[in-house]
Amino acid sequence: MNAPTNLSRRGFAALLGGAGLAIGFRWQAEAQAPATGPLMLRTNPRMESWLRIAPDGSITVLTGRVELGQGVLTAMRQIAAEELDVAPARLTLLSGDTAETANEGVTAGSQSIRFGGEALGVACADARATLLGVAAEAWGQPRERLAVKDGVIEAPDGRRMSYGEAAGRVSLARPVDVTARRKPASAATIVGTSLPRTDLPAKVFGQTVFIHDLRPEGMLFGAVARPPAYAARLVSLDLAWAKSLPGVVEVVRDGSFVGIIARREEQANDAARKIVAAAQWRDGAPLFGGKSVFDHLLGDGALTQTIHTTAGATPGARTHRAEYRRGFQAHASIGASCALAKFEEGRLTVWSHAQGPFPLRGDLARGLRMPPASIRVIHAQGSGCYGHNGADDVALDAALLARALPGRTIRVHWTHEEEMSWAPWGSAMVVRLEAGLAADGALTSWGHDVWSFPHSTRPGGSTGCNLRSAWHLENPVPIGPITDGALPNGAAGRNAVPIYAVPGQRVTTHFHTAMPVRTSALRTLGGYFNAVAADMFLDECAALAGVDPVAYRLRHLTDPRLVAVLRRAVEISGWQPRAITLGRASAAGSVLRGTGVGLSKYKNSDSHVAVVAEVAVDVGSGAVRVEKLWAATEAGRLVNPDGVTNQIEGGMVQATSWTLMEEGRWDAGRMVSEDYQSYPILDFSHTPRIQSALIDRPDLPSLGVGEGSQAPTGAAIANAILAATGRHVPEIPFTPDRVRAALRG
Amino acid sequence: MLSLSVNGRTTAIDIAPETPLIYALRNDLALNGPKLGCARGQCGACTVLVDGQPVRACLTRTSAATLPHRITTLEGLGTPDQPHPLQAAFLAEQAAQCGYCTSGMIMQAAALLAERRPALDEAQVAAALDLNLCRCGTQPRVVRAVMRAARQQGA
Numbered sequence: 001m002n003a004p005t006n007l008s009r010r011g012f013a014a015l016l017g018g019a020g021l022a023i024g025f026r027w028q029a030e031a032q033a034p035a036t037g038p039l040m041l042r043t044n045p046r047m048e049s050w051l052r053i054a055p056d057g058s059i060t061v062l063t064g065r066v067e068l069g070q071g072v073l074t075a076m077r078q079i080a081a082e083e084l085d086v087a088p089a090r091l092t093l094l095s096g097d098t099a100e101t102a103n104e105g106v107t108a109g110s111q112s113i114r115f116g117g118e119a120l121g122v123a124c125a126d127a128r129a130t131l132l133g134v135a136a137e138a139w140g141q142p143r144e145r146l147a148v149k150d151g152v153i154e155a156p157d158g159r160r161m162s163y164g165e166a167a168g169r170v171s172l173a174r175p176v177d178v179t180a181r182r183k184p185a186s187a188a189t190i191v192g193t194s195l196p197r198t199d200l201p202a203k204v205f206g207q208t209v210f211i212h213d214l215r216p217e218g219m220l221f222g223a224v225a226r227p228p229a230y231a232a233r234l235v236s237l238d239l240a241w242a243k244s245l246p247g248v249v250e251v252v253r254d255g256s257f258v259g260i261i262a263r264r265e266e267q268a269n270d271a272a273r274k275i276v277a278a279a280q281w282r283d284g285a286p287l288f289g290g291k292s293v294f295d296h297l298l299g300d301g302a303l304t305q306t307i308h309t310t311a312g313a314t315p316g317a318r319t320h321r322a323e324y325r326r327g328f329q330a331h332a333s334i335g336a337s338c339a340l341a342k343f344e345e346g347r348l349t350v351w352s353h354a355q356g357p358f359p360l361r362g363d364l365a366r367g368l369r370m371p372p373a374s375i376r377v378i379h380a381q382g383s384g385c386y387g388h389n390g391a392d393d394v395a396l397d398a399a400l401l402a403r404a405l406p407g408r409t410i411r412v413h414w415t416h417e418e419e420m421s422w423a424p425w426g427s428a429m430v431v432r433l434e435a436g437l438a439a440d441g442a443l444t445s446w447g448h449d450v451w452s453f454p455h456s457t458r459p460g461g462s463t464g465c466n467l468r469s470a471w472h473l474e475n476p477v478p479i480g481p482i483t484d485g486a487l488p489n490g491a492a493g494r495n496a497v498p499i500y501a502v503p504g505q506r507v508t509t510h511f512h513t514a515m516p517v518r519t520s521a522l523r524t525l526g527g528y529f530n531a532v533a534a535d536m537f538l539d540e541c542a543a544l545a546g547v548d549p550v551a552y553r554l555r556h557l558t559d560p561r562l563v564a565v566l567r568r569a570v571e572i573s574g575w576q577p578r579a580i581t582l583g584r585a586s587a588a589g590s591v592l593r594g595t596g597v598g599l600s601k602y603k604n605s606d607s608h609v610a611v612v613a614e615v616a617v618d619v620g621s622g623a624v625r626v627e628k629l630w631a632a633t634e635a636g637r638l639v640n641p642d643g644v645t646n647q648i649e650g651g652m653v654q655a656t657s658w659t660l661m662e663e664g665r666w667d668a669g670r671m672v673s674e675d676y677q678s679y680p681i682l683d684f685s686h687t688p689r690i691q692s693a694l695i696d697r698p699d700l701p702s703l704g705v706g707e708g709s710q711a712p713t714g715a716a717i718a719n720a721i722l723a724a725t726g727r728h729v730p731e732i733p734f735t736p737d738r739v740r741a742a743l744r745g
Numbered sequence: 746m747l748s749l750s751v752n753g754r755t756t757a758i759d760i761a762p763e764t765p766l767i768y769a770l771r772n773d774l775a776l777n778g779p780k781l782g783c784a785r786g787q788c789g790a791c792t793v794l795v796d797g798q799p800v801r802a803c804l805t806r807t808s809a810a811t812l813p814h815r816i817t818t819l820e821g822l823g824t825p826d827q828p829h830p831l832q833a834a835f836l837a838e839q840a841a842q843c844g845y846c847t848s849g850m851i852m853q854a855a856a857l858l859a860e861r862r863p864a865l866d867e868a869q870v871a872a873a874l875d876l877n878l879c880r881c882g883t884q885p886r887v888v889r890a891v892m893r894a895a896r897q898q899g900a
Contacts, residue, residue, distance in 0.1 A: 200835070204819075204841075334782050335845040382845075383780075415784060416783040653882030653884055654881070683876075687885060
């Protein structure tokens with residue numbers, strides 16, 4: 001039961017699933033960045049940032065992307081192994097380390113495979129071609145006649161040269177040749193197969209794999225005594241008393257930041273609780289001035305901007321309008337955020353499960369007022385995050401404590417309540433839609449207005465510090481400038497541009513930069529709710545037109561990839577075409593059943609997913625049960641089909657939970673939905689049966705799938721309720737109370 | 746000193762008797778299997794077996810689990826060379842994403858399989874795991890994995 005005693009590079013290489021030691025030099029990316037080629041190679045042009053081959057033939061693959069439970073390291077291993085012609089198991093993977101890997105920003109937005117994987121693939125293809133060239137020259141053979149088998153170059157006459165030997169004859173310490181050609185998809189033997197996840201055995205046998213499992217010698221435990229409200233500030237605290245609490249080694253007070261270092265984890269947490277209760281705090285203003293968050297959103301203070309228009313609107317025979325709302329939703333990770341930090345001789349090392357080691361380093365540097373070059377951030381896996389949760393914040397907490405006790409590693413593991421109250425929330429939103437319908441039901445115009453708080457207040461800016469405790473310091477470092485994400489990806493306006501071919505489109509965002517409740521990226525940002533609202537609205541338009549929802553979609557679709565997934569979902573679900581009757585006064589029976597469809601192209605540029613939902617609505621209680629979900633997905637070339645299925649199906653379960661159950665509540669001072677009783681998530685008994693189909697398009701670039709299924713799932717559930725009851729429930733989550741109210745209305 | 750039998754080995758640790766068992770297992774005995782989740786008994790990530798019964802280690806006082814009680818964690822179920830049927834089944838079904846809830850799921854399911862119900866079905870598995878939460882949405886895979894292990898056990 002010995003714990004690892006140091007956190008050296010060797011320890012981490014082993015932790016990441018390989019035995020080899022990272023070799024080679026890390027060169028600063030001083031080389032001229034190429035203006036073409038994969039985006040990630042423009043910012044990280046050096047081969048050593050992606051691939052290192054040692055004389056003994058051991059191969060280290062590096063990625064700036066990090067494992068969040070989405071299986072990205074397995075997929076990257078497949079991509080590298082494919083291009084190199086090496087068995088996947090022979091590769092050592094190193095990810096997300098500011099001292100070693102490429103700076104790929106944040107692992108988010110379903111972009112890892114599409115951008116990071118493409119860059120890695122090109123780098124590996126370049127390396128393979130170079131090494132093959134070495135052997136070809138040495139043997140006087142044309143390159144085309146040589147083959148590679150598991151990292152050994154072979155000539156037809158039987159001569160062999162290992163990659164290690166070839167690498168010793170040429171320098172790979174150079175910029176990647178961005179014109180290197182990747183292997184054609186038709187020749188692939190590893191990409192496109194469901195290689196089992198390389199990190200799962202450790203998780204199934206209880207080996208060291210999570211950040212929470214790191215136990216360096218002499219580690220101490222930290223905790224933070226949070227103010228009782230977001231706006232509250234510390235007036236006084238008896239520090240001598242605080243330091244005398246059981247097990248406490250040190251108490252750090254800096255302004256309203258109070259951190260505790262203790263010998264034991266439970267002692268640190270107990271001391272934090274006692275300190276919160278005993279300290280004197282000054283209250284701030286009540287959240288939202290006591291109003292509802294929707295009144296607040298629709299009220300003053302929003303920056304209104306029309307971000308998208310197309311020509312061709314014509315007045316319809318009739319106009320349809322609707323409003324939809326969604327409250328705050330949480331990441332609600334099973335394991336709360338955790339970080340380790342060690343301060344030594346002016347240098348800080350932080351172990352973090354944040355999505356962006358480099359962005360985090362920048363904000364740590366500004367928060368701690370030290371140079372970024374003196375900080376190293378090393379990724380270690382955490383519990384799934386689903387966006388910007390407390391992972392970044394807790395790193396600053398650990399660093400502030402470690403700075404007070406140089407030479408000792410300090411681990412801070414937030415409590416679940418802390419995560420729920422103090423990590424960013426997914427924004428509450430309001431969407432209003434307006435469309436013109438021609439006499440035949442065709443859409444003649446489309447207007448989408450969205451009111452929202454920010455969807456990305458992540459670290460990674462050039463000024464300020466987006467880590468919560470920095471705002472509480474005696475000399476606070478305020479949050480950096482807050483902006484909305486621009487199209488084509490968008491943030492508040494993500495997926496507000498319709499996927500349907502409608503003339504006269506207009507999308508307007510009403511963006512609040514002031515955040516009474518801090519908000520940031522929750523999986524899909526604004527994409528889930530914008531697309532759900534739009535697809536709910538579309539079904540109402542279909543009903544007004546008296547047309548089956550699938551037929552109505554097909555009538556307004558020109559994107560063949562969306563048509564393909566829609567047709568596939570219809571096929572596997574056995575969809576029965578029928579028009580929806582709006583506002584059916586009272587349908588017979590105590591349980592109403594209905595089937596609905598949802599369709600989305602994430603970010604208007606990413607994976608294509610159609611979902612069909614079958615629900616049962618209990619008229620008496622208002623309870624909605626999602627009985628079954630069917631999904632069809634097309635995301636270009638599939639790197640790991642089972643990994644894609646896992647992401648798509650997981651997203652459907654999570655979105656079922658969002659859509660039916662999840663809503664954060666607050667009191668005057670802060671969010672108070674702080675445990676799984678006050679913020680329940682979907683359990684096994686309510687998990688729908690799921691059937692999903694993949695459409696492989698090896699001829700097309702791989703697209704991200706981590707955020708593809710949430711919106712169409714939410715829309716399909718909403719539209720199934722509409723089909724069952726004749727009514728839409730205008731506010732997510734569709735709680736029994738709201739469903740009953742809608743049925744009465 | 747508290748004497749604990751964990752995974753067949755007896756150790757003595759010098760901690761306050763009321764210390765929640767999860768801290769003793771993770772921080773004193775350096776076990777990785779049981780995870781600290783909500784610390785309120787609501788998520789199941791910390792589930793371990795005490796005398797074969799699933800308990801929430803976050804709500805269990807260490808003094809309530811001392812000898813002669815016997816504690817089993819994920820590490821005590823099986824090894825890569827000799828996996829428990831559930832461990833093999835979770836890998837076969839790839840029944841995880843982040844894997845933080847996996848240990849608790851397997852321990853809860855191990856207690857269910859130990860009952861050796863004659864006609865275990867998916868609804869019973871779901872009911873048995875209802876207080877184990879997964880945020881990644883792998884519930885369908887977890888149910889399949891438990892059913893696979895049950896079949897193997899019955900075979």
